[in-house]
Amino acid sequence: MLRGKHILVGVTGGIAAYKVCYLVRELRKAGADVKVVMTEAATRFVSPLTFSALSGHDVASDLWTHQQSTSSDIGTQHIDLAYWADLFVIAPASANTIAKLTYGLSDNLLTIVALASRCPLVLAPTMDADMYINPVTQANVAKLRERGCFIVPAEEGEHASGLRGPGRLPETEAIIRFIVGVLDKSTQDLRGKKLLITAGPTYERIDPVRFVGNRSSGKMGFALATAAALRGAAVTLITGPAHLETPRNVTRVDVESAAQMHKAVGIHAKEADAIIMAAAVADYRPRAPARSKIKKGRDTESLMLALQKTPDILQSLGQKKARGQILVGFALETEHALRNAREKLRRKNLDLIVLNSLADKGAGFAADTNLVTIIDRKGNAEKLPLMSKFDVANEVLNRLGKLL
Ligand SMILES: Cc1cc2nc3c(=O)[nH]c(=O)nc-3n(C[C@H](O)[C@H](O)[C@H](O)COP(=O)(O)O)c2cc1C
Structure with a gap:
């Protein structure tokens, strides 16, 4: 299911960003072509160099330098990734980015690509338990789910803060199983109809x-x-x-x-x-x-x-x-x-x-x-x-x- 698929991985600013290094590695092992886009906050947790080495591609994070570094037609670089992807998974998806996606804000490369993408969009909301259960976050996630985004169920457990509760990023295998399930439901058998x-x-x-x-x-x-x-x-x-x-x-x-x-x-x-x-x-x-x-x-x-x-x-x-x-x-x-x-x-x-x-x-x-x-x-x-x-x-x- 993953072989030859273009999987775009979006990384936002959270402690769990390090776990996504394993996700990128496993997706590649399964035969997917993986590119990574990061928010500025994400680069504070894991270096783009790490994702670049793991994915085998340059990592896109800054909107303005990305414009200059890509070779495609002038003016479309910021959305090229959206067209390239067969599936876009954002993990960890921060409360901040979830809120931006809910309201269509597009002030960085990751949110621009999400807004422009037509491929399945998978989000793994990951944050401290209190942020996760906050009705604002829950309402935002519910809206995105209603629009057809796929939400990876967060795990319960202990957070870096010591709090216990929901909001943890699931293990790599569980995210991959989820992605495979989504790809299975988005076969293009009705294209042209x-x-x-x-x-x-x-x-x-x-x-x-x-x-x-x-x-x-x-x-x-x-x-x-x-x-x-x-x-x-x-x-x-x-x-x-x-x-x-x-x-x-x-x-x-x-x-x-x-x-x-x-x-x-x-x-x-x-x-x-x-x-x-x-x-x-x-x-x-x-x-x-x-x-x-x-x-x-x-x-x-x-x-x-x-x-x-x-x-x-x-x-x-x-x-x-x-x-x-x-x-x-x-x-x-x-x-x-x-x-x-x-x-x-x-x-x-x-x-x-x-x-x-x-x-x-x-x-x-x-x-x-x-x-x-x-x-x-x-x-x-x-x-x-x-x-x-x-x-x-x-x-x-x-x-x-x-x-x-
Ligand atoms: C040490 C640390 C850990 C953080 N972990 C999370 C997290 O797991 N989830 C989250 O939503 N925000 C977390 N934040 C806050 C986000 O990094 C912050 O809201 C940031 O603006 C997110 O930006 P982004 O959505 O553009 O990546 C954390 C902040 C710090 C300093």
Whole structure:
């Protein structure tokens, strides 16, 4: 898996920087071509000369001298490394650099390359336990994870300060295993394919301040977008109101209502090689949304809300499906699940349908895991074990890839 791969190692300023010397050595032993970029703070812990000798390449650290020392076209030297890398691993990743990455700061070579890179980005947050558990750090790490960065789980144990707790850099073997796992999930098997993915709920206006919605978080659709982009697809993600970060390398289109989603899907569907409808689109919307806020009537004990059907986006996509276009739907059924899902696949002219479970623990809305059954056109149903939504996404993409 590592042989011939271009692995860029980013080193930031922390005691654990010395451990990354072993990481560079082992990556090279495994056949990878390794280059190292360091922050100025990192050079205070380990000399660039050490990494240069271990990697067999000059080490980049200072933005300005790097500009002069490389031989590529003038003006692009600072981002060349981003294009060179098949994977960028930042270890140790300091709290400072994590914060910069979260907000897109790019005041040194390492953060510039991270911002410009499209390859998988692996971070190993490493710091004293109190810095690690600080809600600011945790929130930053969560944001980066949501965007599709891979976070190496920190180890617990004793720190140089004497504190015990999480935040230690894992052993070299564990980081390498993690990197191999990420490379395995970013095979470029969908390169050149255009995927349209929908996610999230829709909000249907009752009046200017109220809506009819549902509890979809958007996590499944966002996981699909993240996974497909990592596999090289050009991904457009049309999402209803979802409080999630946009995955790296994904084009996001925000909509609110079923009607808006219908319109946006109509614009992007024609050119898509595959469409995955993971959004929980409202089936009904208020027939006559009020122009101003509906007041609580003094004598009105109950209020009737007349609903009317929304456009069936999946059905219309199934009817207009272009030759060779693959259409994947999701179903959430509470009774006769398999029978209803097979019937939906047939009726809507789908190629695959993913049956979600609401009854099982760890599955359904807002959870990070899902329990699904994938059904194909022949009616074959494959029940998958409980797994992360990202892994479910890859299972769906594996089957979709075979159909494309
Ligand atoms: C002895 C020492 C050890 C440090 N260890 C860490 C560490 O493990 N993790 C961390 O986030 N910061 C650590 N710091 C603080 C960072 O070096 C400091 O925040 C620096 O600005 C990071 O810059 P960088 O992100 O550009 O590398 C340490 C500082 C010192 C002086």
